[in-house]
Amino acid sequence: MSDSVKEIKTKINIADFIRSYVTLAGAGKHFKGLCPFHAEKTPSFIVSPERQSWHCFGCDIGGDVFSFLMKYENIEFYEALKILAERAGIELRHTNPENYRQFGVLYDIIRDAVIYYKSELERNTSAINYLHSRGLKDETIEGFDLGVSGSGYDNLLRHLVALRYDINDAVRAGLIYRNERGLFQDRFRNRLMFSICNGFGKPVAFTARILPAFDNGEVGKYINSPETPLFIKSKFFYGLNKSKKIIRDAGKMFIVEGPMDMIMSWQDGVRNVVATMGTALTSDHMKIIERHADTCIMSFDNDPAGSAAGEKALDLAAAHDINAEVCTIRDYKDPADLVANKPGALHEFVAHTKPAIEFYFEKYLGKGHEKKNIRSVLAKIALMKSPLDRSRAMKELSRLTNIEEQVLIEEMGMLNIETSEQKPMEQKPHEHSPLTRKDSIAERIISLAYARRDPVVCEDIKSFLSSSSQELINIVFSGLMGDSPPPSPSSLEFHGILVKNEAVMDRIAHRAGLEASRESEEIDEEIQELKKQLRGEYYKEKRAALTEAIRSAEKRGDETALEEALRELIKIPLDTPRT
Ligand SMILES: [Zn+2]
Numbered sequence: 001m002s003d004s005v006k007e008i009k010t011k012i013n014i015a016d017f018i019r020s021y022v023t024l025a026g027a028g029k030h031f032k033g034l035c036p037f038h039a040e041k042t043p044s045f046i047v048s049p050e051r052q053s054w055h056c057f058g059c060d061i062g063g064d065v066f067s068f069l070m071k072y073e074n075i076e077f078y079e080a081l082k083i084l085a086e087r088a089g090i091e092l093r094h095t096n097p098e099n100y101r102q103f104g105v106l107y108d109i110i111r112d113a114v115i116y117y118k119s120e121l122e123r124n125t126s127a128i129n130y131l132h133s134r135g136l137k138d139e140t141i142e143g144f145d146l147g148v149s150g151s152g153y154d155n156l157l158r159h160l161v162a163l164r165y166d167i168n169d170a171v172r173a174g175l176i177y178r179n180e181r182g183l184f185q186d187r188f189r190n191r192l193m194f195s196i197c198n199g200f201g202k203p204v205a206f207t208a209r210i211l212p213a214f215d216n217g218e219v220g221k222y223i224n225s226p227e228t229p230l231f232i233k234s235k236f237f238y239g240l241n242k243s244k245k246i247i248r249d250a251g252k253m254f255i256v257e258g259p260m261d262m263i264m265s266w267q268d269g270v271r272n273v274v275a276t277m278g279t280a281l282t283s284d285h286m287k288i289i290e291r292h293a294d295t296c297i298m299s300f301d302n303d304p305a306g307s308a309a310g311e312k313a314l315d316l317a318a319a320h321d322i323n324a325e326v327c328t329i330r331d332y333k334d335p336a337d338l339v340a341n342k343p344g345a346l347h348e349f350v351a352h353t354k355p356a357i358e359f360y361f362e363k364y365l366g367k368g369h370e371k372k373n374i375r376s377v378l379a380k381i382a383l384m385k386s387p388l389d390r391s392r393a394m395k396e397l398s399r400l401t402n403i404e405e406q407v408l409i410e411e412m413g414m415l416n417i418e419t420s421e422q423k424p425m426e427q428k429p430h431e432h433s434p435l436t437r438k439d440s441i442a443e444r445i446i447s448l449a450y451a452r453r454d455p456v457v458c459e460d461i462k463s464f465l466s467s468s469s470q471e472l473i474n475i476v477f478s479g480l481m482g483d484s485p486p487p488s489p490s491s492l493e494f495h496g497i498l499v500k501n502e503a504v505m506d507r508i509a510h511r512a513g514l515e516a517s518r519e520s521e522e523i524d525e526e527i528q529e530l531k532k533q534l535r536g537e538y539y540k541e542k543r544a545a546l547t548e549a550i551r552s553a554e555k556r557g558d559e560t561a562l563e564e565a566l567r568e569l570i571k572i573p574l575d576t577p578r579t
Contacts, residue, residue, distance in 0.1 A: 004081070004085060004090060005066070005081070007088070007090055008065070008081075008084045008085055008088045008090060009052050009064065009065065011088035011089070011090065012065055012084060012087060012088050013049055014047060014048075014049055014052045014053065014054065014064070014065045014068075015031050015047050015049045017065055017068075017069075017087075018031075018033075018047050018054060018065075018068060019031075021036060021068075021072055021291075022034065022035075022036050022045065024047060025043070029048065029049075030046050030047065030048055031047040031048075031049070032045065032046055032047075033045045033047070035056040035058050035059065036072060036290075036291045037056060037059055037061065037071065037072075037287075038056070038058050038059050039290050039320065039321050039322075044056055044057040044058040045057075045058070052064055052065065054068055065084065066080050066081070066084065069083065069084065072199075072291075073198065073199045073200075075198070079230075082104065083200060105165070105166075105169050106172060106173045106204075106228065106229060106230055107202055107203075107204070107230070108165075109160060109165055109169060109170055109173040109175065110173055110175070110195070110203045110204060110205070110230070111202070112159075112160065112163055112165075113156060113160070113173075113175055113206075114145055114147065114193075114195045114203050116147070116156060116159050117147025117148060117149055117156075117193040117195075118145055118146070118147040119147075120147060120148050120149065120150055120155075121141075121146060121147045121148040121193075124148050124150075126211075126213065127148045127192065127211060128141075130192075130211065130212060131146065131192070134260065134264075134336065134340055135264060135267075135336070135339055135340030135341075135343070136263065136264070136267065137267060140263055140264075140266070140267045144194065144195075144263050144266075145195050145203070146192060146193065146194060146263075147192075147193040147195075148191070148192055148193060148211070149186065149188040149189050149190065149191050149193055149208065150189065150190070151189060151190055152186070152189070153185050153186060153189070154184065154186055155186060156170075156176070156186045156188075157170065157176050157184055157185070157186055160175070160176075167184055171184070172228060172229065173228060173230075174187065174205060174225040174226045174227075174228040174231065175187055175188070175206075175225070177226075187223075187226075188206060188208045188223070190210060190211050190213075190214040191208035191209055191210055191223070192208060192209045192210075192211060193206050194206060194207045194208065194209070194238065194259040194263075196224075196225070196231065196236055196238055196277070197241040197242075198230070198236075198241065199240070199241060199244070200241070201241045201242075204228070204230035204231045205224065205225035205228065205230065205231035205233075205236075206224070206225050207222055207223075207224045207225075207238060207258075207259055207277045207278070208222065208223055208224070209221060209222050209258075209259070209260070210222075220278075222258060222259075222277070222278045224277050224278065229511060233277065233279060234279065234282040234284045234285065235284045235285075235288070236277065237255075237274035237275065237276065237285065237288060238258075238259045238274060238275040238276070238277055239259070239262040239263070239266070239273060239274045239275055240274045240288070240292075242266070242271075243266070243271055243272055243273055243274055244292055246271045246272045247272045247274070247292045247293050248292055248293070249272075250272040250293070251293050251294050251295060252272055252293050252294075252295045252297055252325075253272060253273075253274060253289055253292055253293040253295070253296045253297065254270060254272050254273040254274070254296075254297045254299065254327070254350055255273075255274055255275070255276065255281075255289075255296055255297065255298050255299065255313070256273060256274075256275045256276075256299045256334070256335050257275060257276060257299065257301060257306070257309075257334065258275050258276075258277070258278070258334075258336075259277070260336045261273075261275055261334050261335040261336045262274060262275035263336075264335060264336040264339040264340065265335050265336075265339065265346055267339065268339040268343060268344065268345075268346045268347070269344075269346075269347065270346045270347060270350050272293075280309060280312060280313070281312070281313045281316055283316070283320070286316060286317065286320040286322060289317070289320075289322055290320065290322060294322070294323055295322070295323040295324070295325060296317055296322055296323070296324050297324075297325045297326075297327050297350060297353050298310050298313050298314060298317075298324060298325070298326055298327065299327045299329065299334070299335055300326055300327065300328050300329070301329075301333065301334050302328070302329055302330070302331075302332065302333055302334070303333070306334075310326065314326065314356040314359070315380065315383050317356070318356060318380070318383045318384045318385065318389075319383055319384075319385055320385065321384075321386050321389075323355070324355075324356040325353035325354060325355055325356065326353060326354045326355075326356060326359040327349055327350055327353045328349075329349055330349075335349075356380075357380070357381070357389075357393045357396070360376075360377050360380045361377060361396070361397070361400060364376040364377050365377065365400060365401070369401050374397070374401060374403070374408075374411070375411070375415060377397055378397075378408065378411060378412045378415060379415060381393045381394060381397070381412065382412055382415065394408055394409065437537055438464070438465075438534065438537040438538065438541065439466075439469060441530055441533050441534045441537060442461065442464075442465055442469050442534060443469075443508060444511070444530055445457070445458065445461060445527055445530050445531065445534065446458060446473055446508055447508045447512045448512070448523050448526060448527050449527070450508060450512040451512040451518070451523060452520060452523055452524075452527075455473070457527055458473045460531070461531060461534055464534050464535060464537075464538040536576050536577045539572050539576035539577075540576065540577050542568075542572060543569065543572055543576075546565050546568055546569045546572075547569070549561065549565040550562060550565045550566065550569070
């Protein structure tokens, strides 16, 4: 443990720190609260100031103030170190300046890009007129640091170079990319620039809307920054840094579809609001919701596409045991449109929401009580994770249709539905399906091995990995060994490697780039630790699968299968974790 880590731990009281995220009760030796990492109604999350540690008995995870922050904010160790050092009032520069430069420079670049795009907006009358025409007030434009990117291919690039940034760092920050002809170019052009901030209010990425004059229907209306070491899209809501406290107090999170809706809702005084960024909600989003509120209110755009996307979100929330309510903006396209035309009216809409199940009753039973309509409702009820919610919904359905509950239950049993226990309904954005813990450990090892230019490191972990992760190792190392410049996404492109999963490759290259300046002994140490964890995860998964196999073999009375599973179970080393 480095000196600064030790120093931070002595200076920060872990209970005080965690209390800014989780409500803790109790006094003296231990504090208790609801675990922010899983949904629960009775507290199993314990904080011990004496040992400077936390532990959840529900998820069986725990650690120190660093691991808490990393997990809660989805950030990496160095980012956590920076934040905690700041909080503890410790100067980090003298410990390992190179590390912090590698990471900190990305924040600096994004911050300077925000300033640059803002100054561009001040000079761009037509963009300002457009924002005014959409109903935005000047104080809103200023308060959200809105900006605009110009027409040139390299305006920002030249600005950043003039500020003495390295182009490769600008690429790592996701603002510059190398085009097909191998030239560096601005990623965002002719767009309104909305900066996306992390939980600490620091801008880490952009979501950008095409200016109406340049909207020829061929370019995406909104585009986002690519994934970078600072930004993983599926883990961010736009505006959450501003609204999170208000959401916690309200207990409700109003989720709208784009940054414009978020900003306009905020301007109109409905401030417990966040926006998704052009993607379907993911399980990661659900975890963020769980940490901030009991209930989410989904705003449904007034068109079929909006309604379909909204329904998927409701189903995902049901599968995660989050109360979901529907807010339909009647007569207007979306919340932004409503606020622009009828300032002050959004409050009413958000105050009169409908629980998801009521929305479905009206939607399907409103058409009549035919079998197919009732089945549609049953399919929605089956998705609910909470047996209590399911039971209540069944009672209500029985009352509405005059059909006995038992009959409805039998009918539900006939439907071929993937219930929430089997598999939460989820629209996975294919570019980054959520990683399992094993995958993410493997990815980390691969990044470190790549930073060390040492594929051998990965040899002894291959047996623990899925074939796709094994393949990833081969792709990462084939042809890339021996090139001297620091790895970057553009160098991967340059080598013409066929990349199946570009997002993963980007991430690995980015991370490796960040590690390049670390002491090799330090990296080796981390690799050894990660290998231990990976082995643990592997056997944990295996043990769970075998336990399941044994259970089902017993049920079927299949002696052979039972014996075989037991034999395999005995082979699992005893020093591996059980849960
Ligand atoms: Zn937990």
